[in-house]
Amino acid sequence: MKRKNARDVEETFFKGQHLRLCDLKKENIEHMFLYKTNIPAYPESVEFHAQKLSHATGRHGLEGIFHELGFRQPSETSGLLWFELSFTSYDIWSAERRFLKSLSSRTQLPILKHFTTSKAFQKGSPYGNFCFTFSIRELLYFYGAQFCGGCSPVLHVYETVLYRQEILYSIVVHPRNIQIYDRYPRLPDIGDGVCGYLDGTIWWRCQAPSETYKHRLNINQWNSHVHVSPHKEEYFVWDHVCVAFHMEPGWVLHVDQDRLLKRVNVCQVSRPCLLKDPETPLSLHEAKNILTNLKASMG
Template identity: 60%
Template structure:
């Protein structure tokens, strides 16, 4: 069937099918001189690429719109004219993907190659992967957004699928003059519009499919023009490339279309919602994270980090919730804490967030345990003569008094908060604490603990939070214990351990940036729930704090000076705040 697309180009399309090059050639009534050329030199056919990343390319106006909307949506000029509303992404093939595909291709040709034959084989696939599917250049604009496909599906599922996995389907094959486009459709499970399209395969035969976090694609024609010929030497188990006169041909690629209702935005981001890599139901130590495949994080893999106190255990009894001026007003107006109303509509899970509030006493106690673990038989004199060391390293935001989230800090004991939550939402029963997720950002590792009533079952797939034993964090005896993986964002000091004298010291080191970690506690809150605290108690537990960059206030709040914040709080206590 033929049609004209929204770029006014005629295309032949085959709905609900991904047709191989050989299948297309057998279709009747196709007029395409390039497709039926019979003088194309031999090339690597149906090479299977495993691609983990996808990209979205746009122009200057699109770039402005994406940042203005804080996310991706269908351009407004297409909403009225398109029957279906899609946001388009293309496979982003890396040089590593090409190398891996070549290895699979050669192994399929010569499954019994010797080590010497493998070693002596020069690269060949890179000589043929010259089509737009492999180029860094684009016809669609100068600005490219690249994400892992797995991450994109996770965000889409969280935003539009109620936490369920989205559905992937074989949408269509489109044949242009010199191009074959295989379209994959992604949509929420409750959208029935696409039920007649077959599911995208996992590991079966086909042109492309999705399995284990990656799109696999059996490329039909990797070049637009062929100036080389592939020669296979079965005797020597090798392949080589020889020159050939230039021949034009069709080339193929894969695009992914995410179904988007008009007005909806994909991966809606605000200043607080940075893109992170998530590991659901796990609290992964720093060493565990480094062993995870396909993580791109230059800071985490820095190898020149000076020695520092690792996995120091903090026992923290207090937690804090920081907010801006509008949040402060709302908390006193509601006589308690609830999820901000602007987040209720677009969050799959409704959380009230608290962070561990580490005191100087917590740091001193942690240092004592750390030194005792290093030197269990220290003498009284050695203990007395040991100067403090941990305070030289606990410089990350996990230990700072300043906050990025506002000027007003509410601090409670975790035991009190759990008691209030139990009495108000759990029918007097103890709440359940679970290992919710690890999130790795550019320079930050966040360990999230979820708290929920026993009758809420949506977190049952997450393991219970331990009360003792190995792990990153747990809850026992009214306190959270946390084995801090990295207490600083930038290391300017080096820890030196003298096992002979049973002491440690600190020496200067040139500054090196690294990841840092912290623990957050997310209380499950149904829409409309308020964790009530009487106003007298709220006044007892609130203080002002300075802000630090990046400023992550919710509009219309702004950063206040410490003096202005104290004045606002004093006016509130006096009952004169308008």
């Protein structure tokens, strides 16, 4: 199914499903990159474990979050508050260990650094210079305490959304008494799906870690030795996971000031810039000065 999003960009979406790359190819979608056959071999279905989520915003968003002491839905037309998976270098190293172990390989050289080049693994954000990063546990705790009567919220498979070069897998979080998501499957804790949640960790089997491939993965079938070689540049789709918290009009996901100050950092605005007026991208120097002055004003 097709629709236009709030930014007037056409997207193909599948409600209540997380469709793998191979499943999307069976949907007979007109797409420039999805069906390319000349992509060099790369690590497929590498399992990443994320324990943190991030939310990036511009200067006005930053000021609003500290004024409200929390996060609200971005507009009256959207009932969702969006966060992205946030990965550390250790998370990537751990995923590489799991990948090599699955091949029974004793290779010690870094492999994934050549392939984890999509926006899913970058430090910048197209949504602004100010990035708030929380553990998944604390966000679910705050949400449950404030909107779920102290009970744990529910996580459901929400959508697969396909753009020109991007595959988005979304998870929706909501109180148990909100029934509009009942038709969506519960997010699994284990299994062979695209992603799931277990004990404070979202696991994700990444199928397309780069949007531009400049290397080829080579596996020796005799001794399972793995190495990487240069390859002619090829463009492809890339995938990532986002978490959407259901927010009713007027709801604010409150976070105390000290925690907000500890959880915010500055980052580059990556391309394409998705900031909306009156927000504008800032240099790192400008962003650092704004954040320093904000922190100083709060003692």
